[in-house]
Amino acid sequence: MESDRIEKLLGKYLEASTSITEEKELRTYFTQESVPTHLEQYAPMFQYFSVAKEERYTKQLSLKTKRFNYRWLSIAAMAVLFFGIYFGNEYQKKKEAQYAYNETKKALTLLADNFSKGTEKVAYLNEFENAKQKIYNKN
Amino acid sequence: MPFKDKLYRLAKRLLVSKEEAEDATQEILMKLWSKNENIGNYNNVEAFAMTMTKNFCLDRLKSKQAGNLKLVHSNYGDDSTSLQKQVEVRDSMGWVEKIMEELPEQQKMVLQLRDIEEYDFDEIGELLDMKPTAIRVALSRARKTVRKKLMQKHSYGIG
Numbered sequence: 072m073e074s075d076r077i078e079k080l081l082g083k084y085l086e087a088s089t090s091i092t093e094e095k096e097l098r099t100y101f102t103q104e105s106v107p108t109h110l111e112q113y114a115p116m117f118q119y120f121s122v123a124k125e126e127r128y129t130k131q132l133s134l135k136t137k138r139f140n141y142r143w144l145s146i147a148a149m150a151v152l153f154f155g156i157y158f159g160n161e162y163q164k165k166k167e168a169q170y171a172y173n174e175t176k177k178a179l180t181l182l183a184d185n186f187s188k189g190t191e192k193v194a195y196l197n198e199f200e201n202a203k204q205k206i207y208n209k210n
Numbered sequence: 211m212p213f214k215d216k217l218y219r220l221a222k223r224l225l226v227s228k229e230e231a232e233d234a235t236q237e238i239l240m241k242l243w244s245k246n247e248n249i250g251n252y253n254n255v256e257a258f259a260m261t262m263t264k265n266f267c268l269d270r271l272k273s274k275q276a277g278n279l280k281l282v283h284s285n286y287g288d289d290s291t292s293l294q295k296q297v298e299v300r301d302s303m304g305w306v307e308k309i310m311e312e313l314p315e316q317q318k319m320v321l322q323l324r325d326i327e328e329y330d331f332d333e334i335g336e337l338l339d340m341k342p343t344a345i346r347v348a349l350s351r352a353r354k355t356v357r358k359k360l361m362q363k364h365s366y367g368i369g
Contacts, residue, residue: 095328115302119306122303126218128215128218128232128235
């Protein structure tokens with residue numbers, strides 16, 4: 072009955088001159104139950120093709136977001152680093168200024184102390200002058 | 211992505227191992243994703259993706275050739291003891307898979323694209339950069355090889 076046509080199609084199939092619809096016909100023919108014994112050898116081939124078409128990609132795509140996170144993480148790290156360097160410098164400068172201020176203050180105090188010592192001596196000299204004036208006035 | 215299964219099946223056909231194929235598919239999908247903005251410029255995204263998959267897998271194979279590729283299949287001779295018809299059929303289908311693994315890469319791809327994914331010759335030609343006559347020859351050879359080897363296995367199994 073139909074097997075004549077199928078045999079013809081198989082011949083064409085092996086020469087790769089069947090059309091897609093004809094190949095579909097072969098596939099449906101061999102996936103049904105009753106296949107004549109002399110054609111049975113072809114069955115696994117077409118059955119396999121039909122089964123193989125059903126295979127699915129089931130793995131979830133999970134790495135995508137992770138990779139983006141890494142990128143953003145590196146950007147954030149860079150930002151933090153730059154801020155750190157910038158503000159670190161600022162802080163360092165502040166500290167230096169404070170130190171310089173303290174040193175100057177110390178030096179100025181020292182100067183002031185010595186000055187006051189000087190003025191004391193000068194005040195003493197003044198006393199001497201007063202006494203001298205008194206003596207002059209008496210004479 | 212409606213054609214990701216096709217990408218996966220092509221990758222699996224070429225790389226054989228399930229894990230490798232999954233990795234490859236993921237890689238390709240990611241590459242596609244990163245090209246998201248200008249994807250409209252390609253008039254056929256599916257063909258583009260398939261070509262990418264093909265190239266990626268072939269590169270993989272090339273880089274692995276120095277390694278341990280050849281140990282995958284050599285020990286499937288002892289599966290002739292199955293008694294039930296169903297098991298037998300399933301075995302034969304496994305054979306077809308194994309036989310396809312042994313085909314040269316080009317024939318493998320042509321057979322995959324034609325008999326499983328039902329692409330027409332123009333599409334296959336575009337994907338594999340082959341002329342229609344060359345495709346026809348490769349396809350015919352692949353089909354004949356599969357049939358021949360299947361018959362060998364079959365007669366061993368029965369007789």
